[in-house]
Amino acid sequence: MVDENKKINKWLLLISIILVICLPFILGSRENLNVHGDREYLKAIYGFPFDWLHLYPNNRFSFLWIGFILNIMFFYYMIKLFIWIYKKIVGMLRWMTT
Numbered sequence: 390m391v392d393e394n395k396k397i398n399k400w401l402l403l404i405s406i407i408l409v410i411c412l413p414f415i416l417g418s419r420e421n422l423n424v425h426g427d428r429e430y431l432k433a434i435y436g437f438p439f440d441w442l443h444l445y446p447n448n449r450f451s452f453l454w455i456g457f458i459l460n461i462m463f464f465y466y467m468i469k470l471f472i473w474i475y476k477k478i479v480g481m482l483r484w485m486t487t
Contacts, residue, residue, distance in 0.1 A: 401465055401468050401469060401472075402461070402465060404464075404468060405461050405462075405464040405465040405468060406461055408464045409436075409441070409457065409460040409461050409464060412437050413435040413436050413437050413441075413442070414435065416437060430445065430446070431443055431444065431445060432444045432445055432446045436453075436456050436457075436460060437460070438460070438463060439455075439456035439459045439460050439463070440453055440456045441453045441454075441456035441457040441460060
C-alpha cells in the first residue's frame with residue numbers, strides 16, 4: 390500500500406525543482422552590482438529568490454549548488470504552505486455549507 394502523504398511529497402519536490410529551474414528564465418536575468426556600485430564582470434544572474442547560476446561574457450558559467458538547494462527548499466515549503474491554506478479554506482467552506 391502506497392502512503393498518500395509520501396506520494397504528495399514526491400510531487401511537491403518535483404514541482405519545486407521545475408519551478409527553480411524554469412522560473413528564473415521566465416522572469417529574466419538581472420544585473421549584479423558590487424559594493425561600490427560598479428557592474429561586476431557578469432553577463433547574467435539567474436535564480437529566485439537565491440542565485441544559482443552566473444553567466445559570464447566569455448561563455449563560461451558558475452553553478453552555485455547552495456543557492457539551487459535553498460531554492461528547492463523554499464519552493465517546497467511554500468507549496469506545502471499554499472496546499473495547507475487551501476485545505477483549511479475548503480474545510481471551512483464545507484463546514485459553513487452543512
